[in-house]
Amino acid sequence: MxxxxxxxxxxxxxxxxxxxxxxxxxxxxxxxxxxxxxxxxxxNFQIPGTETQRMLDKLKKELPESSGGSAGIVFEAGEAGFTPAGKTAVGTAMTELRTLPDVQGTVDPFETQAQLDGAPAEISAAEAKLAAGQAELDASRTQLAAGQSQLAAAEQQMAAAGLPAEAIRAQLAPQRAQLAEGQAKLDAGAKEAADGAAALALGKRQLTASEGMRFVSTDGRAAIAQVQFKTSVNGLTPAVRQQVQDIVHGVSSAGVTALASKEITEDVSQxxxxxxxxxxxxxxxxxxxxxxxxxxxxxxxxxxxxxxxxxxxxxxxxxxxxxxxxxxxxxxxxxxxxxxxxxxxxxxxxxxxxxxxxxxxxxxxxxxxxxxxxxxxxxxxxxxxxxxxxxxxxxxxxxxxxxxxxxxxxxxxxxxxxxxxxxxxxxxxxxxxNRAWAKAARHNAEPGHEAADLERAEKRSSGGWGGLVTRHPWTALLAGVVLLGVLALPASQLRLALPDGGSEPVDSQAFKAYDLTRQSFGEGMTGPIVVVGEFPAGLSEDEARNKQFDVADELRSVDNVIAAAPLALSEDRRTAIFQVIPKEGPASASTVQVVSELRAKGKEIRESTGVTIGLTGQTAGNVDVSEKLGAALPPYLAIVVGLSLILLLLVFRSIVVPLLATGGFLLSLAAAFGAVVAVYQWGWLGAVFDVANPGAVLSFLPIILIGVLFGLAMDYQVFITSGMRESFMHGEDAKHAVRSGFRHAAAVVTAAAIIMVSVFAGFIFSHLTMVRPLGFAMAFGVLVDAFVVRMTIVPAVMYLLGGKAWWLPRWLDKLLPDADVEGASLQRTGAETLDKELVS
Structure with a gap:
């Protein structure tokens, strides 16, 4: 090669x-x-084959108007709350949003809250009306019964007087007709009362289902609107996102501040x-x-x-x-x-x-x-x-x-x-x-400079960091391992999730929207869970609506669920949508547990109601992604480590070096995980790294970090160890080769590590907050791997092992092709021979 x-x-x-x-x-x-x-x-981090994706596909087919993504917009008024002008401005903005081609519909917070607030009064009025109607029915029923009794008595009197039956019927026909009309009215009134009672019962169930949900805060200073899009929110173009923001920010003229959620403000084009x-x-x-x-x-x-x-x-x-x-x-x-x-x-x-x-x-x-x-x-x-x-x-x-x-x-x-x-x-x-050329020319002109160069190189090899490590190999080894072990301790508390608005910078619109929503409506409103229900065939409208409320009651019984309300029902009454509001935000551990318990509740709901449920939406999808990624970590790590051992065995023709390289990589990986947990999950040094709201770690960070850090760690392993092998292959003693090889590679590896850490560190404060923990993890991982593992632990172990570090069974040596990564063949052959070979 x-x-x-x-x-x-x-x-x-x-x-x-x-x-x-x-x-x-x-x-x-x-x-x-x-x-x-x-x-x-x-x-869009959906995974085909998951329940989340299956339910989304079902909605696209059976309830397309509800299959698109949704996002929240929070409106904030001053100390006095929303003025009539402010409410009008919000309503106008919602109306204008509905005219956009990408918007399916909007939920006006003031109209919706008015309906929720007015529901108890409407129910009370309906109860009073039903009671009055019932009283009228009872009175009519009593009056009808009295009329029927009078008719029967008159008929008996006429019969006793000897009047013919036909004459009796003819004479009493008007009274009978009047009583029949009264009975018909009574039956109609009874049916109307029964329908009213059924509607009242549904209204009460709707009111119960809506408990815990608000669209205008109790202090009247915040309102939250929902925008339903025709496609997934992830598929919106930057132009549409900006258009939505421009429209809602127009309410500022009425003294209202509009804050769009992360789903709308996120710009991934730059x-x-x-x-x-x-x-x-x-x-x-x-x-x-x-x-x-x-x-x-x-x-x-x-x-x-x-x-x-x-x-x-x-x-x-x-x-x-x-x-x-x-x-x-x-x-x-x-x-x-x-x-x-x-x-x-x-x-x-x-x-x-x-x-x-x-x-x-x-x-x-x-x-x-x-x-x-x-x-x-x-x-x-x-x-x-x-x-x-x-x-x-x-x-x-x-x-x-x-x-x-x-x-x-x-x-x-x-x-x-x-x-x-x-x-x-x-x-x-x-x-x-020019200065370097002049210095080199003076040096090369000095008589006997070759011997002086060798002496100087020998002195440098035994000095510096490489000399210090090889003079005290056990101390360097133990210190390096202990340091990485301590850094790795927080990794045991690693918790994975996809980021929400709380992970955005505190001065961003997305974080302000998240924070205002959390304070005014509860953290669960920042990430509602969507439940899809599959109903039995042949249900009437009332039966289907009652089924909806039966399912909502079951959903609300799950721990840490604040509210569960029906949202939509398909025309054939076979598919229904429910919105579940958890107690905490979408990335919290309790919400992950809610998702798990809701799915476990599915069997019980199916047995009691005949309805099959499934979860979809951003919150459930994020949980699915995190779980799948967590399950994929062990096999992926095994594949990467296995491939690394094979490749390094081929490159270095040694049993020890691949094992040492892989073991060092695992130490660096654990330390990087520990640092990420400490900063982004626990909030240590949060002010330094702009982590205002510590939470779960980005769910795909571990698997990406494994792949990237492994590759980069092997980079430095190759550059450091190839210098040692090159010196060893050129006849140096194994322990001396560790020092001389380190001396040749140390400067360039140090510069390379500083460069790589600098590039990665530049992404720690990226405008895309999802990238920030990834940049930190890579920068920190490269830092400890290059300077603690490759430039401290590796030379210490190689020096302690001496010639044993390059041991390889003869049978394996014959099987492996010679990759000559250190270019020893070029040194042996000589440039002149190669040049002649090229010419010929």
């Missing part, structure tokens, strides 16, 4: 304009495709924010410090940006045909920037060192591609494998995420191996500053 990459580097160096032109064409092509074919991103740019600026500063010139520092940045533009551009081009969440291009962007800078840096740094040592520029670029590029290839391969393995859990949105990020990393690797040597050919000697 080293030989192949050497040839690739030399080809790219010699044919720089061809390579640059090809990449320019690819870049323009991807940009054009992204502009022409991109669609709308969303944060990738870059200020914090991301700051992170890249810090990475650029680290490059300048390390490489010494703006040109040298700008080269890795340029390579990373080209790789990201191609990878993320391709991802955007697919949004028109693939349902893609906003996190997908963001993850690709984060990883593409981080690994793109690092991979190019490894090659550029080696080339720079070889130039200063007097090597021919073309030979140096080719050799750097064959050695450091070889490590880049295998390091990139580990990242690609880890990300592509996100397909295994069978979660569509996660598979898209993993594949888009894996493709971007693959592009970054190819850019580093081809475009980097081509641009190095274009830059030439300008890669190194």
């Amino acid at each position: 080293a030989l192949l990459l050497y040839r690739l580097g030399k080809f790219s160096y010699r044919h720089r304009w061809l390579v640059i032109s090809l990449w320019l064409a690819v870049l323009l092509g991807m940009g054009g495709a992204a502009a022409a074919f991109h669609g709308t991103m969303s944060n 990738l870059f924010g200020v914090s991301e740019i700051v992170g890249i600026a810090v990475a650029a500063l680290a490059l300048i410090v390390m490489l010494g010139t703006l040109i040298a520092a700008g080269l890795p940045l340029l390579m990373a940006l080209i790789g990201v533009a191609v990878g993320v551009g391709g991802t955007f081009a697919l949004t028109g045909v693939v349902d893609m969440s906003s996190i997908s291009p963001m993850l690709a962007l984060m990883l593409g920037l981080a690994v793109g800078i690092d991979y190019s840096l490894f090659i550029v740094n080696r080339h720079r060192g070889q130039l200063l040592a007097g090597m021919d520029p073309e030979e140096s670029a080719a050799l750097a591609t064959g050695t450091s590029g070889n490590a880049v290839l295998f390091a990139g391969l580990t990242v690609v494998i880890a990300l592509a393995a996100l397909v295994v859990p069978g979660l569509p949105f996660l598979a898209v995420m993993g594949l888009s990020a894996a493709a971007t990393v693959a592009v970054a690797v190819v850019v580093s191996l081809t475009l980097t040597p081509a641009v190095l050919s274009l830059i030439g000697r300008r890669l190194v500053s």
